[in-house]
Amino acid sequence: MALLKFLGAIQQVTGSCYLLESHEGARILLDCGLRQGRREEQEGNRSPFSFNPHELDAVVISHAHIDHSGLLPKLTAAGYRGPIYATPASCELMELMLQDSAHLQEKDTEWENKWRARRARPALKPLYTVEDAEKTLKQCQALPYGQALEVARGITVTLHDAGHILGSAIVEVVVQEKIQSRRLVFSGDLGCTTSPLMKPPSTLKQADVVLMESTYGDRDHRNNADTLEELAEILQQAHRDGGNVLIPAFAVGRTQDLIYYLGRFYREGRLPQQAVFLDSPMAIRANAIYSRHISELDTTSDPVFGGYKQLQDWLPILRCTLDTDDSMAVNRISSGAIIIAGSGMCTGGRILHHFKHNLWRENTHIIIPGFQASGTLGRALVEGAESVKLFHQRIAVRAKIHTLGGFSAHAGQSQLIDWVSHFENKPELYLVHGELEKSRALQLAIRDQLDWDAIIPEPGEQIAL
């Protein structure tokens, strides 16, 4: 009998990881994600794996987000030498994300060690290094959507479009047992059906066991059209006030959506600003990957969009500032520009320099398009801080802060229920990748609407498949 072990993203969102073992002893790992958030959470990344990496036959990654792929370099460093399967676009995005993550790990440890040295504490080693990440990337093998592949003896995997970010996949696994086969479907992260660039998540009908994400299990997102109108109004207001618009955004997913929306306003003559700067080397590289895979994006919702070959075409006034010099030149612009820069939660990156030059100006407008974790600078701004500390200086916040809640890369409650309702004969359903109260709300809604009892597993729990 095959066994499935719930190792990560159980009763929480980050650190996605599941171990599947067939009755013949073939072992595959689904996702190998980094835990993010509070300090104790991050400490968990340092504990040794609860399985022997040498005994794994294959790893399958649902998508490139770091909470699904970010512990791969640690797995390689711990001795895993086998294949890592993901869609072609995910393989390219992982190159970007894992190198960046390794770089951050090295830099953070360097800082921490300076602090430790002054207190005569032993130095720490980084969680993993850029060299570990390079090794991991050599193990990645592209598996296109819809192609079934036997990744380990008796275990066949097929990836389906999850519509969450470019390359994101729902993982379908068939385990051949002695007389019968068992089918596991892992949703990965499911996209929001109103996202402009992504296709709706693929629906599947057959499964014995389903693992479904529940990030927004407790609610539906605000209407996309309303959010778009709000964005247009903020841009008009900023134009009237004569200042700059700053948008902190995540490099992969959110930034491309924004460029698309700004491009739509531009075409419709509704974009008053004369220049849009994309001031994030990572987002610029992500754009190139999106452009290479443009045929995988959803072109049906916007006929003009279908004719475009690369992201730059959506928004002709987009200027990408890769070099530090160009980035610093943007700091000198005092009005009329839209500046998109990382990091998404304002915890580092070039957005901080733009804040330094603009936060204290009354005519600046700051648009926060995504979730801000507590303790981040982004959260402080959202909560109305009167001043913030930047580069060892206190800076007054006179800019107007706007939060836009409607752009999500995740399915809301109704969309999750719709997705799971396509399975015939109510397979065993486990809710994962969600804070406990979100999963519970979804569990109740599924019981009410589909008369189906979903299970919220415990961390480390093991079930027979």
Ligand SMILES: [Zn+2]
């Ligand atoms: Zn994701």
Ligand SMILES: [Zn+2]
């Ligand atoms: Zn996720």
